[in-house]
Amino acid sequence: MGVLNKDKSGLKGSFTTMVSESRQTTDTNSNSTALAVKNLSKIYDSVSGKVVALDNINFTVKKGEFVSIVGPSGSGKSTLLNMIGALDRPTSGQVYINGIDIFALSDSKIATMRNGLIGFIFQSFNLINRTTVLKNVKLPGMISGMPVSEANNRAMKILEALGIADKATQKPVNLSGGQQQRVAIARSLVNNPAIVLADEPTGNLDSKTGDDVFDMLKTLSRKFKRTIIMVTHNPELAESTDRSILIKDGKVERDVAN
């Protein structure tokens, strides 16, 4: 399982240069801070008018912390995760990942950063079904310029660590939901991301399978010191994380250690 240990080997060449060049120094960007969200707001323009999805959100996450984001439907949880993951730009405010002010970068640098520093796990797995499990897992590595043999090795070792190496040549569609989510977890780890973002990762799974997937995330957090931010509607899972942030009407309503 050594492949899951935190090391910087996934960050290569120009990408590493880009990261160090754009490193900022503010109080929220100390070495122990993985993520800092500052005055973050998102307003959507819809046919029925403006929707304030996020309203001045502020918090920081330490390296190795496992944080759950909870709150009612429509409160802004997915919007928040999408901003942290730089899938969409905020209306105002900043997101710092490992000290880098991501929205100060150009769109193409944001894309490079997203692939190298952020791992995503979605409720609906979001795997590519026309290709194999192995190719799905190594894809972020290939995009970031990892040599093919290294990408293959890393992907296989992670699949082994997650107990699904025997599925490497299968198409994801032939796997069970729990197995597909393991593939998505493996894919999220291939580049040694600074943070792993999971939006209701157990939402499409029965409770036993969901608990297994959650236990896997917990192992990644406890044993391998991964920084994980997980949206969940399940109060028991939320309480099993280090800290829960309650979002209501786009604001942080509560932020408590568990």
Ligand SMILES: Nc1ncnc2c1ncn2[C@@H]1O[C@H](COP(=O)(O)OP(=O)(O)OP(=O)(O)O)[C@@H](O)[C@H]1O
């Ligand atoms: N692309 C969009 N365009 C317009 N409004 C949007 C868009 N995405 C989200 N919203 C609105 O922003 C608000 C927050 O939505 P979001 O999806 O973040 O909620 P959520 O907390 O993830 O909800 P759920 O628990 O149901 O997944 C909602 O009012 C939603 O309708």
Ligand SMILES: [Mg+2]
């Ligand atoms: Mg959501």
